[in-house]
Amino acid sequence: EADIYQTPRYLVIGTGKKITLECSQTMGHDKMYWYQQDPGMELHLIHYSYGVNSTEKGDLSSESTVSRIRTEHFPLTLESARPSHTSQYLCASSDPVGQGDEKLFFGSGTQLSVL
Amino acid sequence: RKEVEQDPGPFNVPEGATVAFNCTYSNSASQSFFWYRQDCRKEPKLLMSVYSSGNEDGRFTAQLNRASQYISLLIRDSKLSDSATYLCVVREDPGGSYIPTFGRGTSLIVHP
Numbered sequence: 648e649a650d651i652y653q654t655p656r657y658l659v660i661g662t663g664k665k666i667t668l669e670c671s672q673t674m675g676h677d678k679m680y681w682y683q684q685d686p687g688m689e690l691h692l693i694h695y696s697y698g699v700n701s702t703e704k705g706d707l708s709s710e711s712t713v714s715r716i717r718t719e720h721f722p723l724t725l726e727s728a729r730p731s732h733t734s735q736y737l738c739a740s741s742d743p744v745g746q747g748d749e750k751l752f753f754g755s756g757t758q759l760s761v762l
Numbered sequence: 763r764k765e766v767e768q769d770p771g772p773f774n775v776p777e778g779a780t781v782a783f784n785c786t787y788s789n790s791a792s793q794s795f796f797w798y799r800q801d802c803r804k805e806p807k808l809l810m811s812v813y814s815s816g817n818e819d820g821r822f823t824a825q826l827n828r829a830s831q832y833i834s835l836l837i838r839d840s841k842l843s844d845s846a847t848y849l850c851v852v853r854e855d856p857g858g859s860y861i862p863t864f865g866r867g868t869s870l871i872v873h874p
Contacts, residue, residue, distance in 0.1 A: 682864075687770070689866040690806070690849075705861075737805055741862075749853070751798075751862060753805035 650674050653738050653754035660728055661762050668723045668757045670738030678749070679721040682737045683707055684756075690737065696721055728761045735759075765789060765863050766852050772869035779840045783868045785850030786832045793860065794853035795826055797835050799846045800867065806849055809835075840872045 651672040660666055672679065677698040682690040692705030694713040702713050710732070712724050721740075725732055736757045741749040768785045775781050787795075795812035810817065812824040812833050823836040837844055850865035 680862075687866075689766075690864040692861065692863075695861065749794075749860065749862075750808050751806070751851075753807070756805055 651738065651740055651752050651754045653736075653757050655757060656755060657758045657760075659760045659762065662729055664728050666725050666728055666759075668725075668736055668738075668759070670721045670723070670754055671719050672721075672740045672752070672754075673719060674740060674752065675718065676740035676742060676752070677718070678741045679715070680739045680741075680751070681705075681711075681713065681721070681723050682739065684735045684737060686735075693736075694723065728759075730761045732761050733759060765854075766850055766865035768850050768865040768868050770866055770868060772871050774871045774873065775840055777840055777842060777872055777874055779872075780836065780838050781840060781870065782837075783835045783848055783850075783870075784832055785834070785865055785868075786830075787850075787852045787863075788831070789852070789854050790828075790831060792831075792852045792854050795824075795833050796851040796853070796862075797822075797824060797833075798849040798851055798864075800849055801846050806864075809848070837870075840870075842872050842874065845870055845872045 654669045680695045681693040684690045691707050693707050696715040738754040739751045741751050797809040798806040799809045800806040812826045816825045821838045825834045847867040847869050849867045853862045
């Protein structure tokens with residue numbers, strides 16, 4: 648089983664609120680990712696990180712930010728939530744950088760609803 | 763054009779049937795290929811990697827065709843528990859970053 652945890656599991660919040668989705672892993676993985684997934688649709692990469700103090704933008708990053716101060720922690724922040732942000736957010740980590748056959752481990756996800 | 767394309771299905775098959783899924787990718791420089799399984803409202807989990815020579819894991823067989831840029835997954839003797847969405851994942855290499863790109867997934871329903 649993967650040792651990667653996301654909180655909260657479900658979140659209902661009003662428009663304009665600032666929110667932070669938490670993601671932690673205890674496997675010592677360098678690479679971490681945030682994906683957004685709507686029902687029946689593909690995962691879209693929001694942000695990723697190669698390691699501490701490294702963050703990169705994915706396809707849907709313009710409305711969110713991430714930080715990587717510690718290896719095990721990769722929080723995602725929405726400065727001002729909007730109804731269009733309603734979705735499932737999945738955090739993942741993978742094996743050390745440079746190995747092509749990296750296996751992704753996913754957290755259980757955060758289901759966000761913005762009213 | 764999407765980078766990774768899959769027939770969304772659903773594929774509705776009886777127990778014991780053999781079913782095959784295909785996936786095409788657009789980036790010829792793609793390096794690594796995988797199939798993930800995602801149950802309803804759950805996170806994706808790795809089913810198997812896909813190697814150039816093809817590989818098998820029990821009832822599951824994966825094939826890669828680099829010339830035509832597609833990968834396939836064959837499931838033999840389908841079980842009820844195989845019902846899930848199967849995600850094709852391609853790991854590209856833009857500057858060595860190995861970013862995984864997911865297909866939309868193919869839904870499989872195995873019925874008694």
